[in-house]
C-alpha cells in the first residue's frame with residue numbers, strides 16, 4: 001500500500017485543526033478556505049485508499065505465481081561432462097533449456113525427479129555403445145561424445161509449459177508424470193525436460209510432485225517385465241506365488257504392491273532394516289538375505305514359485321531357476337547386454353548376450369518347462385494411465401527414502417551408489 005492516502009489524511013486533519021476559520025482566497029472561480037482544503041484532502045485520502053486496495057487485489061490476479069515459470073536460456077541440472085566414477089556434477093550455467101524438436105514433444109517444468117541405478121550406470125559409461133547407437137538412430141549427432149554434457153535422470157513429475165503441434169493428450173498448465181527413453185541425453189534432473197506425448201500421463205491427484213516422481217521408471221520397469229512380457233495381470237496374479245528379490249529397492253517396493261493389489265502371494269528378500277517396510281507393503285514371506293540364503297530356506301520348505309523377479313543379476317540366476325516351478329517364469333532386470341555391447345560392439349555384443357541368455361533359457365524350457373528372460377524398461381504413457389488408477393485407489397503408495405534439493409544432487413547420487421535402499425531417492429527440483 002502507498003503512503004499517499006495517509007499523507008492526504010494527515011493534511012486534511014491539519015487543515016481542519018490549524019487553519020483559521022476566516023482564512024480564505026480565490027483561485028479562478030474556486031474558493032480556497034479551511035473547509036474546502038479539509039474536504040478535498042479527505043476525499044483524496046479516501047479515493048487513494050480505495051484505489052490502493054483495488055490495485056492490491058488486481059495484483060493477486062495478475063502477478064500470482066504461475067504454476068510454472070517462463071524458461072530462461074540456461075537452467076540448473078545434474079550432469080556429466082565426461083564418463084567415469086565421481087563425474088556427476090551440479091551445474092547452473094552449462095545447460096540450455098531444451099527445445100521442442102518433434103511435433104509430439106512436450107516441455108515440462110520439472111518439479112521433482114528421482115534417481116535410479118541406471119543413471120549411475122550411464123554416468124560411468126556403461127551401456128554407452130548401445131545408447132549412442134540408439135541416439136544416432138533417432139537422428140542425434142554421431143560424433144564421439146556428442147551427447148556430452150549429458151543431463152541425467154529418467155523420471156519426472158512437473159507442469160506442462162509448452163506442447164508441440166500434434167500433442168492432444170495434455171496442454172500447458174497440466175500436472176504430469178512420465179519417464180523418458182533410456183538413451184536420451186537430455187534427462188529429467190533439470191529445471192526443464194522434454195517428454196514425448198506417448199510417454200506422458202496426468203499425475204495421480206493424490207500425490208505430490210515429490211511422491212509422483214518416485215514411481216514412473218521403476219513402475220514401468222516392472223510393468224514391461226511382468227505385465228507386457230509375461231502377460232501377468234490382475235487375474236493371472238491372483239493366488240500365484242511370486243518371489244521378488246531386493247524388495248526394499250525402487251523396483252521391489254513397486255512390484256510387491258502391484259502383485260498384492262492383484263491378489264498374489266509375495267515372498268521377498270531384504271536386509272534386517274527393511275523387514276518392517278516389507279510387512280507394511282503386504283509381503284507374505286520375508287527372508288533376511290544377510291542372515292540366511294534364500295534358496296536354502298525356500299528349498300527346505302519345498303516352496304516353488306510361479307514367477308520370480310530377479311534384481312540381483314547372474315549370481316542369483318541359478319537359485320531363481322531352482323526355485324521356479326514347472327510352467328513358471330524367471331525374469332531378470334540385470335542382463336549382460338550393456339557390458340557385452342560395450343566390450344564387443346553393438347551387433348556382436350548383442351549376439352553374445354542373447355546366446356548367453358539362450359544357453360540358460362533353452363535347457364530350462366526343454367527339460368523343466370520354465371522360461372528365463374530379461375526384463376527391460378520401456379517408457380509407456382498408457383501404462384502410466386493404468387498405474388495412476390492403482391495409485392489413486394490407494395493400492396500403490398510411493399516409498400521415499402530421502403529427498404534432496406537439486407543443488408545437492410551429487411550427495412544424493414553418493415547415497416544411491418551404496419546399493420542399499422528403503423525406497424526411492426527423490427530430487428526436489430522446484431518445490432514452489
Ligand SMILES: NC(=O)c1ccc[n+]([C@@H]2O[C@H](COP(=O)([O-])OP(=O)(O)OC[C@H]3O[C@@H](n4cnc5c(N)ncnc54)[C@H](OP(=O)(O)O)[C@@H]3O)[C@@H](O)[C@H]2O)c1
Nearest residue numbers: 117221246248249250251270271289311333376377420421
Ligand atoms: N533392465 C532394466 O530395464 C532395469 C530397470 C530397472 C532396474 N534395473 C536394475 O534392477 C536392479 C534393482 O533396481 P532398483 O531400482 O530396485 O535398485 P535400488 O533401489 O538401488 O535397490 C537395490 C535393492 O537391492 C537389494 N540388495 C542389495 N544387495 C542385495 C543382496 N546381496 N541380496 C538381495 N538384495 C540385495 C537392496 O536391499 P537392502 O537395502 O536391504 O540391502 C535394495 O532393495 C538394479 O541393478 C537396476 O539397475 C534394471
